[in-house]
Amino acid sequence: MMKYFIIPIMLVLSQLAYSQLTEEEYRAEFEKASFNELFDAGSSLMEDNFHVEAKRIWLYLLEKDSLNSNLNYKAGVCYYILKEYDAAIPHLKIATNKIKKGYIPYVPNFDFAPHDTYFYLADCQHKAEDLDDAKKNFNLAITSLKNGNPMIAKSELGLKQIAVAEKMMANPIGYEIQNMGDLINSPYAEHSPSVSLDGTSIFFTTNRLRKDSSNLKYISPQTGGYFEDIYVAFKDRNGNWSEPRPIDFSRANRNEASITSSADGQLVYVYQDDDGDGNIYVSEVYDTTFSTLDKFPEELNSKYWETHCTVTPDGNTIYFVSDRKGTMGGQDIWRITKLPNGEWSKALNLGEPINSAADQTAPFIGADSKTLYFCANNENSMGGFDIFVSRLEDGVWSEPENMGYPLNTVGDDYFYTTTADGLTGYYASERHNEGYGETDIYQITSPKSFINGVAIFKGYIMTSDGSMIPENLLIKVTNNTTNTEKKYKPRRRDGGYVLDLLPCNNYTISYFKGEETFYSLDLDIDCNTAYQEIHKEILLDLIELTGSGEIIAKAGDLNARIVGEKHWQLKKIDLDNFDNVSVKAYDEDDKFLFESIVNKFGQFKYKELDLDRKTIFEIIHHDDALCEGLVLDLYDANGNLVQEFEQEDMCTFEFSFNKDVANNNNNNNNNNNNNNNNNNNNNNNNSNNNNNNQTPKTFKEIGLKIYFGYNKNNVPSNDSQTSAFLSKLKKQLQEGRTVSIVVHGNASKVPTTKYSSDTELARLRAENMKGKIEAALKGIDPSKYTIVTESDVTGPVFSESMKAARSEYYQHQYVEVIVK
Template sequence: MYRYLLAMLLLAAPAAASAQSVEFSKDRFGNDKEGLKAAQKEIKAGDEFYETDPPHYEQALARYLKAQQFNPNNDQLNYKIGDCYLHSGFKPRALTYLQKAYQLNPDVSPRIHYLLGRGLHLNAKWDEAVAEYKRATPATGAKNTAGLVLDIQKKIKECENGRKLAAKPTRVFIDNAGPGINSPYPEYGPVITADESVILFTSRRAGSTGGNTDPELGGFFEDIYQSTREGKDGWSAATNLGDAINTDGHDATVGLAPDGQRLLVYVEDNGGDLQQAELRGVEWRKPQKLGSRINSKYHESSASYTPDGRSLFFVSDKEGGMGSRDIYKIEIEGRGPAQNLGSVINTQYGEEGVFLHPDGKTMYFSSEGHNSMGGYDIFKSVFENGKWSAPENLGWPINTPDDDVFFVISASGRHGYYSSFRDDGLGSKDIYQITFLGAEKPPVLSQEDQLLASRVQPVKEILLAPPVAIVAAQVTILKGVVTEEASRQPLEATIDVIDNSLNRVIASFQSNEKSGRYLVSLPSGVNYGIVVRKDGYLFHSENFDLPAGSAYAEVVKDIALKKLDVGVKVVLNNIFFDFDKATLRPESTGELERLQKLLAETPALRLEISGHTDNVGNAAYNKDLSQRRAKAVVDYLLTKGIDRGRLTFAGYGDTEPVAPNTTKAGRQLNRRTEFKVTGK
């Protein structure tokens, strides 16, 4: 490869030698004095932006490009345009201008080889980039070059990483999220509900709150917008969250609870802080500060909730970290300090954009370290056996030689979302949907398609059809609507998630007060009790026993709460017996305690406890077993001080089915313990 590059350079030498830079002077453009004057004016204005501290590259670039239209053959102008592009969202465009600047004048700048290396690197020309980086390396013994040498060594390593990763691309489709979300202005920072039904994101589009533009950066101030899924692939027209969330300044998305009821936002306060807003009905409440245990005088930029909502992963550049930015974890309602995730995750470089999957153990984040192919790459790590696994690069074409950051993924693991500058964008930076595909199948038929392989240029690849989705997530999403049984009106209720083996509430959520909607994320490996409760109503329980390794599932369960009236029946789904016995298992304790509490709080309440079976086996035996099981529940309540006169029990065997006995699911529903209100 290097011999080939040397030959190409030698072949190009006569052309480079013959090319000359064309100055913006009267002797070259005397016939167009007005055009020359206008071009010189643009260059002067561009230089003012370019040479300020810090440089305003975007404003300078706009002026330089106008002058470039008049004279495209000036070495310094091409060099400055290339440098400006390297500091823009469209970095790969820098290469054309830098190569031309070098062709016009190989001595255009002492930095030309380094910048050429950057331009080639960002266009995934790995070997050519390495060659230029090596030419940019200072001579041995030169002064004040240690930092540059380390930087070049790191970039050479990134090119080597990129070459390896691009040789085995990840099978994905990367598609623009469409006009419902994206506009001619920048969109970025997507966050989603676990079921992918709602997306919130940051945009700097016209019509922002206050309608003002940033005097330093240009463009409108950031606002937060929301869109909902319409059909299989489309998104509704995004709406502004309103002035409860958005201010006249910058307001940006950071994280969203899996159920979409709590939102983390970034505000430019105290160096950069995180705040939390809650959704009440259809209105977002004003964000509240998260406190000094999370926010510091430094910069806290991104965060993600754990599925139970009790802890937070966040990014900070505060003192004591391992690199420029580190990832920490903290219990939101606790008292202890935030814990650095350690050297397996954090590097001497920057980490950013942390996101915890609803399975509670898989973390996605971006890093400049590990085996990044350039800038920030997106990585995945899994917490198992008390430690984080070595971060895995998500690979090409998800990651590119430019910064890839603020990635989120649905609970199913099928779709990811992030923002990127690409040629198929609707204007500036857009939000894209990544569809993860399964392993390659033996070819049935071949079809040529486009995979977006970098921020700029699509790469053609022969795809094997049909693709198969990867479903590897180990989590169940339980969602639905809580209503009042009689009126069918939505209710705001508390949903407790209980680890039955520990008899401990591990999370509590609220259904939406206007819609009654709820969503709960249940990582595999736990026998869950789900209890829905509201003052004035009988509690409702569900059971989800999810063994470790259980694949992704989405369960829709609408729940109607019942008033405490005579004749009302409630199934006790979290009462368990040993097989073919009337012995209560320890996992039943929580449900029994809830029943005891109900009786203690309602002294006049009288109940019949009943047992039921399916129709498998001898009817007489089933009736006897169901009666003994009902009696076991009553006996437990008696030991807890409940008066015997308030309780009766009965075994109905298979005589009162609630579902057909012709299916496994139906028979399971028929095997139940329930209570009926007989007096109050």
Template sequence: MRLIIFTFSLVVFTIVNAFQVEAQLSTKSKKAAELYTEADNFRVRGQYTQAIDLLEQAISKDKKFYEAYFRLGVIYKAKGEIDLAEKLLLQVIELNPGNNGPSFFELGELYLKKNNYEASIIYINKYLAYNPRNRQRVAEAERILTNAQFAIDNAEEMAEFDPHPLSDTVNAFPMQYFPILSVDQNSLIFTRRLGTSMQYDEDLVVSIKDKDGEWQLPVSISENINSEFNEGTCTLSADGRTLIFTSCYGRQGYGSCDLYISEKTGEEWSEPKNLGPVINSSAWDSQPSLSADGRRLFFISNRSGGVGSRDIWLASKNENNEWEKPVNLGRGINTVNDEVSPFIHPNNKTLYYATNGLPGFGGFDIYYSNELDDKWEKPENLGPPINNGEDQVSLFITSDGNRGYYSNEDNKSKDRKGIIYEFDVPKSKRVEYRTSFVTGIIKDSLTQQPLKAKIELYDLDLDRRVSLVNSDSINGKYLMVLTEGSQYALYVERQGYLFQSNTFNYQKGDSSKSIQRDFLLSPIKEGAKTVLNNIFFETDKYELTDKSKTELKKVVDFMNGNPSIKIQIEGHTDNVGDSNYNLELSKKRAISVQTFIVNQGIVQKRISYQGFGSKIPKVPNDSDQNRQLNRRIEFKIVGLR
């Protein structure tokens, strides 16, 4: 699959200058030479149609004019018409008994694109045998050799790979590219262009799946976002309420391309704002990718201070919800060449990106790296069939890791160049850490009115916050991504209310189905109570386990934030066993919780305790699941100063 690179946010101009200007061309026809020279003026400006017409006229004047065949072959190669380019370049070698170094180089690169790695090595070695003096071209030849040998050494049996274009309902424009999906996979957002050249405007559009799973006609994402300026190459937070996109022309900015942000409240997107000088620079800043909670932003920039030309940079939000200065991901990820199109998977662990600075199967290959203990592992080539001899410059993988999306440049069509494809990711290439998500609505328990609240997700194994989002202030909706491999605590908080918690044990191999959890927050008042769902004890024991510390520290924070309240810790058990034993066990467990909180600096007179045993079940004790719900610790507000 050859992915689109012809877009405002990544424009690569390659000017082939393989034949040095010679004092005299091989042709004896003055007219053919004039046409050749005129064609070259069009070629260097990328005006290939005019150049091709003139070169064909030159060849009609002299059928053995090999320089014209060469130029024509180079142009068709640049256009992606590889088979025709191959035929023309081989014809050059047949016609020209002299120095065929330039043709050997072009064929070596061409065969790399065709996945004919053995032929690529043969022709590049023939080129190098001429001892060429162009150091840049020699370095490129050596890179081609390295990649061809890498491809041979890392050949795999081609996994099942059957990409297919989305319907014409989605692929409705001359160009569509850089697709992204919402976490629930029901919304597809991409950049569309109404023509195949740079002069046409770019906008962001969205296609929604209907109840039958069919993509609907794409529409403008918002009149507040799309404008007479260009909007493209976007990223979306997992809850679908933060959008960051690239704009290069028209808007007031800091560099040649800047990043802009829009927030969704209810069903309305806000007017886009420039992310400002903390994120944007006087250089080229583009191709953003947001983490699931919208608190980490990966993007490409060619600003100073990097490793190579285009590097991946990372900006993070602080506790005040402000973006901090971006940092370069460093030499472990970036190379002295180009990195493009970063994509941080919703698991917030796996970073996909394309680079031409590491050994691969062609020019740009897709690599990935997992972040463990705040460090990025050595990048791994995604390998065939996704990578091949052609350029792969972007890839979107769904949250469950099962499907991939990319855009392909169709060089056979004059009317439609960019097409969005989807495919089933081969099992061997699927993301190591899949994701699910929990979603719901947060309301006031008394008024039933939706609330804006803070939702935090903690990894209980690490006692560490891994995600932070807010519910929508209009409808109370929230979405939080859960990454496979941990036990999680989820906290819902709002000033003036009791916090609530929930627990999710999402170990590797567990079901990845989404979860619905609505929360009714109780205003702080005497008698209000909440269950501490992440307090854990061993069976028949009252000593707190280490995983309980996360929740207990939340209680301490709540007490410090509300110094006027007094609470009672209440212990409950199920009805299994002796009732007196259960009563004593529930009392000792409540004491353990009280002791921990006091040891954290909360004065003891603010915390009482009581054990109820099995006297106050939350639900009937008629199943294992219900009995588990009845084994609980609650705290209740018993006083307000």
């Protein structure tokens, strides 16, 4: 069919993939060909799913014959496949002006369209919320198409979905739906959001242009867009999202998609299209970097198409999507569980009522491990994929419930995920005439939670100066009821952690620095709680461990230890150690506000309070004698006493803002500032006399430690931690510092499959970092620094039985820079 035009059009496609032809260059190619040649090329491109390029041809030909039903049909179908439904409608309407039997796609002189035009037009109108016209055209498709045509069943489904849409749109549910804005969303498509239980990290998939334009030349001919990357953003303690960035392993020339993350946000599950065989992989999150991808075993992955999964908070059950043999329709939801020996079970199809003859996808299991959200395009949907929810009771799944309008719409709504309480959700939607791109990510506040019987323990281990917490912190959770234990590592980026606990169980939570415990507490979880959230915050840097593990106080003024932050301090004349004490805060209506750990010196952080209302502080302790003679002081950010409170009742303080005290403090501070200014002037007058007595400038100690995934040896050029270190190093050298730089490359004893030995891998890590340092210091006097490289292989000897304990090896896979 394409014997005349096949070579030119393939040349165009080849050029597109690498240089993105301009419209003028496309037109120049098209003008070389006849109508028949262009028609053949466009039809073949559609057959091979190159709808972006085919659409260019149809639009070009329509400039010369704008009312041709066949050309408008072709253009409309291309727009439909590309999900540009509003753009498709006018073309498909024109196509319906001349519909006849006997349509053949490759015949160029046909000026009529086929009967399935009615279906495409109806489905576009359905998604545009033009429900009356959609019903009319679905009915026309049903009556005009031949028996057995699959468009008939799709049209019948469309009519059922319109009936559902009309009912639900007449009875909206009180969801609050908020677009996440242009920080997360873009003019491109965003989808597949996944959040940690505490809502502080979000992973999502997008085909946007990267900020550094590193994917500029990689265009998918099928979609006309960039390939999909996985992005991540983190929320700080003030509730603000960081700028999203692509995950380390995302490649510019192929599609990757985020699927889900573990409850604590320290594992991310990823879909990759392995040459048409879609599979699921997992990566560990270390601070804000990610390990290389590990493919799941064959119990989950198969020769069929596995696209999505969700993992219970305990990590022991995975629900996933597959079209493998045994499905009830297209894609079904399956389950595997971890056996006592640590292996995964065989896959089990969930069956009815979860699965059906329709497609099911994007499952998400709630924090209670019993609430399953998923998407389905069936007769209970408003249109396209809707979000459904089902509960597991006594081993049986309930009839799935459509979560209703306006969460669901007449377009595709999918990839629903929630935080632990089930009240805050995130999902991707094609909401009509809304958003920034094809699909956007939205945050949902739900009036109802389907999750029940959940206890979440979360908080922060903080340093008062905002510095990163040490690497060797660990939280051990011992379930005293079941005699089991789990270990968690707090996030180094912000000191945060989130742990899932079981109702009606007793726990001991122990905090470790290295091998030593620096704090512990016991918890009894209520048996009848629907949802319980426990907060604990610890100020770590008011405690120091000596090399022997002995706990000592740091020297210096304790009030000044919380640098630049307002804080509270409990005081008692005959007590200087407040071990295992916490404070609960309530408002004057007895509503719980927060709970904070008190450090051993009686200090806990200030939180913003409603200054027009009273706040009640209750001291939680192990001995009533603690509260005798106890007072509560409030200090400002400069360490000045703002106000002192005596107990209202035993172990209870009542705080109300005293404006007179605050004004007096401000006046005193202003007077002090004036005195300081006068002193500064006197100091300036004397400065010339002291020039000869200046001491050498001191520099802040700096260093760097970067961890690697398996077989990795080079730090990415856009690594922010490395860039910040190199900038500081260069600045110190420019300011007169002379240094000796030791670069230590380290490898674990996991046998490398890429290099001659682990010793070679360790050496490469050191040499590559040395090269980065030398490049960064180009232009600096070489006499100001020396660079020494060293390497080593350390850690436990590798064995097959330790494959799962990746963290044991990971801590030995690094490069460290020591500046002396």
